Amino acid sequence: MYAQHTAEILPATPTSASSGHEPTTVERGSFCLARCACGWSGPARRSRDRARSDAAGHRASP
Numbered sequence: 001m002y003a004q005h006t007a008e009i010l011p012a013t014p015t016s017a018s019s020g021h022e023p024t025t026v027e028r029g030s031f032c033l034a035r036c037a038c039g040w041s042g043p044a045r046r047s048r049d050r051a052r053s054d055a056a057g058h059r060a061s062p
Helices: 048-060
Strands: 022-026 033-035
Touching: 022 048, 033 048
Parallel strands: none
Antiparallel strands: 022 033
16 A cells, blocks of 8 residues: 555755754644644645655655
C-alpha cells in the first residue's frame, strides 16, 4: 500500500539547506495536517501517518 512506513523514515538532521524547514502535524477535529514555519501547509488527512509522511517529504525537499 505504502512504499515506506513512517516508522522507517529516519529523522532528518538540520543542515544549512533544511534548517528553515521543521514541519509539525496539527490536529483539526478528525483531520490532521502538516504545517511548516516557512508557510507551507499539507492537505488535511484523516490518516495521521499520511500527514507525517507529507511532513517528512517537505522536510526532504529543498
